[in-house]
Amino acid sequence: DAKTTQPPSMDCAEGRAANLPCNHSTISGNEYVYWYRQIHSQGPQYIIHGLKNNETNEMASLIITEDRKSSTLILPHATLRDTAVYYCIVRVGGSQGNLIFGKGTKLSVKP
Amino acid sequence: GAVVSQHPSWVICKSGTSVKIECRSLDFQATTMFWYRQFPKQSLMLMATSNEGSKATYEQGVEKDKFLINHASLTLSTLTVTSAHPEDSSFYICSAIFTNGYNEQFFGPGTRLTVL
Numbered sequence: 001d002a003k004t005t006q007p008p009s010m011d012c013a014e015g016r017a018a019n020l021p022c023n024h025s026t027i028s029g030n031e032y033v034y035w036y037r038q039i040h041s042q043g044p045q046y047i048i049h050g051l052k053n054n055e056t057n058e059m060a061s062l063i064i065t066e067d068r069k070s071s072t073l074i075l076p077h078a079t080l081r082d083t084a085v086y087y088c089i090v091r092v093g094g095s096q097g098n099l100i101f102g103k104g105t106k107l108s109v110k111p
Numbered sequence: 112g113a114v115v116s117q118h119p120s121w122v123i124c125k126s127g128t129s130v131k132i133e134c135r136s137l138d139f140q141a142t143t144m145f146w147y148r149q150f151p152k153q154s155l156m157l158m159a160t161s162n163e164g165s166k167a168t169y170e171q172g173v174e175k176d177k178f179l180i181n182h183a184s185l186t187l188s189t190l191t192v193t194s195a196h197p198e199d200s201s202f203y204i205c206s207a208i209f210t211n212g213y214n215e216q217f218f219g220p221g222t223r224l225t226v227l
Contacts, residue, residue, distance in 0.1 A: 036218075043115075043204050043218035044155070087154070096208060098145050099216055101155040 003027060003090040009106040012082075018075040020105050022088030025069040032091045033064060034099060035073045037084040044087065044101075047073065078109045113139045113209040117219035124195055125227055131191045132222045134205030140185035141207035145216070146178075149202040161188045195226045 005023045012018040024033060032051050036044040048055055048062045050071070055062045061074040075082055087104040091097050114137040124130050134144055142163045147155040159180050160168045167180035177199075179191040188207075192199055206218040 034216075038155075041202070041221070041223070043117075043206075043220045046215060046217060049215070096143055096214060098157055098160060099206075100157060101147075103154050 003031075003092070003100070004088045004102050006086075006088055006102060006105045008103065009108070011108050011110060012075075012078045014080060014109055014111050015077055018078040018082065018107060018109070020073040020075075020086050020088070020107065021070065022072070023070045024088070024090050027068050027090050028092075029068075030094075033062070033068075033071050034089045034091055035060070035062065035086065036089065036099070036101075037082075037086045038104070039084045047086075049091075078107075080109050080111065083107060083109045113137075113207070113215075113217045115205065115207050115217045115219040117203075117205055117222050119222060120220060121223040121225075123225045123227065126196055127194055129191055129193045130195055130224060131189055132203055132205075132224075134188045134190070134207070134219055136186045136207045136209075136217075139207075139209050141188075142185060142210070143208045144182060144188040145206045146180060146188075146190050147204045147206070149204060149221075155204060158190075192224065195224070197226045200224055200226045 034049040035047040038044045050062045064071045085104040089099045116135045118133045144161040146158045149155045158173045161180050161182040163182045169175045182188040202221050204221040206216050209215050
């Protein structure tokens with residue numbers, strides 16, 4: 001079973017920041033948090049991952065709380081092309097472990 | 112990022128026939144690949160873990176004799192749906208672990224299987 005819970009859906013205005021929350025209260029000390037997104041009828045796309053420190057790349061920022069029980073993915077300037085299902089995943093089984101997908105959050109970016 | 116391809120992107124077949132889906136890592140070698148299945152409006156469900164040169168490990172409830180997995184090389188894993196039935200119609204997605212420092216997992220574009 002997935003170790004994460006996310007809101008089923010969120011809306012965001014185009015050009016504004018999208019903040020997607022994720023709870024992972026049972027995460028273990030050496031388990032990473034990964035974020036992927038899936039645009040309709042495509043394979044999931046990697047966004048970002050982190051362990052305990054906040055991370056930023058060209059796509060997004062990942063903010064992880066100090067107790068690691070929750071995190072937030074931030075898309076700084078959402079565009080219509082960011083409309084997708086976003087999955088927050090706790091990777092189990094170490095560096096070769098698989099990804100167990102939950103239901104994700106359907107983000108709708110509106111003009 | 113690393114690229115994973117799948118072939119075919121979609122396939123329609125008659126009930127009772129077998130269908131083979133290929134998953135390739137194009138610019139890296141992958142000792143571990145995964146196969147997922149996704150039904151409409153649902154999340155991805157892990158079917159099996161494929162390791163190069165060894166037998167695949169199937170998730171509970173997935174019939175290994177129906178979904179044959181062969182990971183014969185470091186860049187190719189195949190999934191064969193044997194004696195396909197309409198209930199096997201689904202979106203099949205593979206992924207491969209890119210063995211860099213973070214062992215990121217990259218996904219293929221998926222294969223839409225429709226069984227008539």
